[in-house]
Amino acid sequence: MKAKKGEENFRSDCPISSALDLFGDKWSLLIIRDLVYFGERTFKDFSGAAEKISSARLADRLCKLESLDLLIKSNHPTNKKVYLYTLTPKGMDLFPVVAEYVKWSNKYLNDHIAEPAKEFAQNLEKDRENTLNQFMKR
Template structure:
């Protein structure tokens, strides 16, 4: 959480939580590409985030309640899961994809599949809820 937001504006608050260079890309990789371990996020993201930055951003996203990290035994990689707050970013990710396509039509082929149909967003969010939140309760 942001301890002292600059203002009470909800846009400002959202930007203080997610407005850095990497947080939304990490959420994208987890939500849309099922990259849930540190190693997957580090090596499979095309933007090339560094290990120290990824570590800090993951810790921030967990602290902000957007992600949860499964506890593991020593030597095993933890898996990150979306929380309800993290799931709330799915429509934002889709809208950012739409904006990116409008600003640069050459990106159109790289948009997430769910960006085409509003019903697909709800379906994808429900599927993610089942795999990220319900599965965590069953542990």
């Protein structure tokens, strides 16, 4: 059976393991990333990301993230076959987590990382508060 809202089986009462129980897979934070960066995405948009998630995986991750209230699915204003996915505040609050991954990778995987991300990492180092707020507040 599927786990319904709130019926997660947490491994422990540790905040870290619990967060990982919810979205500690290789795709969830990338969906969050796209939503933070673009603000609004369609199924096709997510599919177009460089990491090439399979549609089966994308579908179940979107479903799970929605059930966790990290994102919301809504209708496109004019096109009935397109749905729009948006972050909730709860999902947006994962952005600081994402930002720390960016900082770490910029420091230790620097020569492998795309240029725009490096710049973002540098901004985070210079003025974390402000850089985060630029995204969180829109």
